[in-house]
Amino acid sequence: MSQVKGKVLKHAGQTRLMHWIHLICFVILGITGLGFYFKIITIDYIFGGIGNASVVHRWLGVVFTVGPLLYILTNFGRFSRFIDTISTFTKDDFKWLKTMGGYIPGLKGEVPPQDKYNAGQKLLGWLVIICCFLFFVTGFPMWLWRHAMPPQLLGLCYDIHFWDAVIAILAVAGHFFLAAIHPKSRVEFASMMTNGYVEAAVSAHHNEKWFATLQNDSELKA
């Protein structure tokens, strides 16, 4: 591990706020949605009945959609850089995927230097964007045009919405495990969930390429 001292700002305040809002919405949407699908009465009961659970689900769906859109509009440069980073796959990213960043026991090999987000996080970023898009394009028609749509199309929306939820929940569970529990990767947990800062030594090791671009010392906090 590098001997670099201090901390670097990895996630700005608005990014952290957006991440928190999206996370809270996602958890409640997932719980209520699975409650509808599996007809889990206890979940409906917690929300005051199935009618209320449905209202909560739909209006949190609005927050889940409008939150990121507002973030993109007010942080366009930051969002473009994020898209640029997660769309850039170099030889180092493919090598990272072969070794899975050294996080999986038994998969040996040298872990190559990474950007602000490693190859796994880049793939997760795209998966989240695609899943959210599918939630929007199925969830709103299921709510607003359910009586105007042909039944087959409505049924297809329900099926896509459900399987999208399954994939998204599994992906977020994996993300949670690596971000909050795995001893090698959880070192960055506080950065997104609290003040945005990460130990410079951790960053220099986990995100070597990005760290090298931080030439401005003011980005380093003692």
Ligand code: HEM
């Ligand atoms: C744009 C955001 C979303 C909107 C507008 C939306 C809307 C809806 C609507 C209208 C329903 C039908 C039940 C009802 O009438 O209340 C539904 C069901 C459901 N939602 Fe969502 N939802 C959204 C996001 C999510 C997310 C993020 C998840 C999971 C994490 C999720 C999981 C589910 C599940 C599992 C069902 C049951 C599907 C079925 O019965 O086949 N939804 N959603």
